[in-house]
Amino acid sequence: MREAxxxxxxxxxxxxxxxGTHCATCGSNYYPQRKVCPKCRRKGQLEGRVFPGKGVILSSSQVFVSPKGFEHETPYWLxxxxxxxxxxxxxxxxxxxDDQVKAGARVEVxxxxxxxxSHEGAIAYGYKFKVVPGGK
Amino acid sequence: MAGIIGYGVSIPRFRIKTEEIARVWGKNGAHITSGLGVKEKAVASIDEDSATLAVEASRRAVLMAGIDPQKIGAVYVGSESKPYAVKPTASIVADALMAGPDLMAADYEFACKAGTAGMQNCLGLVLSGMVDVGLAVGADTAQGRPGDALEFSAASGGAAFLVGSKNVIAEINCTYSFTTDTPDFWRRQHAEFPQHAGRFTGEPAYFRHVVSGAKGVMKKAKTKPEDYQHAVFHQPNGKFPERAGHMLGFSKEQLQTGLVTPSIGNTYSGASLIGLAAVLDEAKPGDRILCVSYGSGAGSDGFDITVTPEIKNKKPVVSVKQLVADKQYIDYGLYVKHRRKLKSL
Known part of the structure; x- marks a missing residue:
């Protein structure tokens, strides 16, 4: 197992x-979830919250040499x-x-x-994002 | 009143042309394209399976219906290409919608009609008052043995339908099923690809059941073919539904809107439901729709549906036409990789 x-x-x-987690004290949002707000420390009040499935790419990189388990997906974008x-x-x-994956592009989950x-092992599902062409 | 309160469809972006598959196996591509009535098919990528297609379609259905997912009291996912042989896809869908844990859930298998079987169950549960809203999904990443005739049509896609009694966009007036033990197509335990009985899949299988299913539901509803604006039949290829429609007395125009297989292939459990979604995308209040699925083994579920004025207030998150148009062609090599048809994958 790669992950327990x-x-x-x-x-x-x-x-x-x-x-993700939202800090009720300072209003910051964190993903993945945190146990402690790094800004507020012990004054932080963290609570779970469903985050919006839309956003914008800040930076990207195309992966040609993958870690184990992702070999068949190369080249892929992170x-x-x-x-x-x-x-x-x-x-x-x-x-x-490829030409759409760039900083500033709108994406959705x-x-x-x-x-x-393995073929017989458990499957981990989760989020990835895709570019929304002309998205706002 | 009970019926459809929202629906969603998911179709992978990759397409492979029938001619490209024919090229690899030394067949006449133009001949097969016109013979099957399928010009290209949708191919799931390496990180998609029937569970991810089911989740994507279901999320769109919930958004369209505008309901709190916690109202969903039952989730049934029909597929013959489950990611797990043992472990339900329905629980994955329920958690991905945040609909659980207070709900009934199970996976159904009845070849290509497991999705409509789920819809019947949801209808029964809603009409009996056992649940407020039920979710029925049909999704497949259909397998076809390389070189087999099935490979030209076996495609990937899914559709999800929410059945409820409030803000119904299309009332399900009645449903009828026709079921016999007919071994026309099967996949044995641990077998990677299905087997089929060639031409036997036609007359005694598809046509007998679809025609009987359609006649049965029209008898129950006291309707005739001319009472319907649209008819959707299970579409293993582009030709079978047209012929079934002709046998029953439906015109090509009545079948046209719901016939999507020529552009995306046979999405198995998703096929008749994606066709129904394509019709609902364009339907007007008062339109009457006949929908008849078919599952090998064998059976057909027929539905008599009337579109309500509520349809004007609800638009699909993404239409079937948009999903069909959003595509990227791949060659046979990439198709083999994404569908893991090499033993080393």
């Missing part, structure tokens, strides 16, 4: 539905996306032409298979 099954299971809500609530996350970008341990 209980860990994969614990991440289902977070990865299926972009549930991007740092800023969601509409300003949380930033790292994600694969799929279903998009899609539900995809992230990895599987």
């Amino acid at each position: 099954l209980p860990l994969m299971w614990r991440n289902i809500a977070e990865r299926y539905n972009l549930i 991007a740092v996306v800023e969601l509409d609530n300003h949380a930033k996350l790292l994600t694969q970008v799929v279903d998009s032409a 899609v539900f995809r298979k992230i990895y599987e341990d």
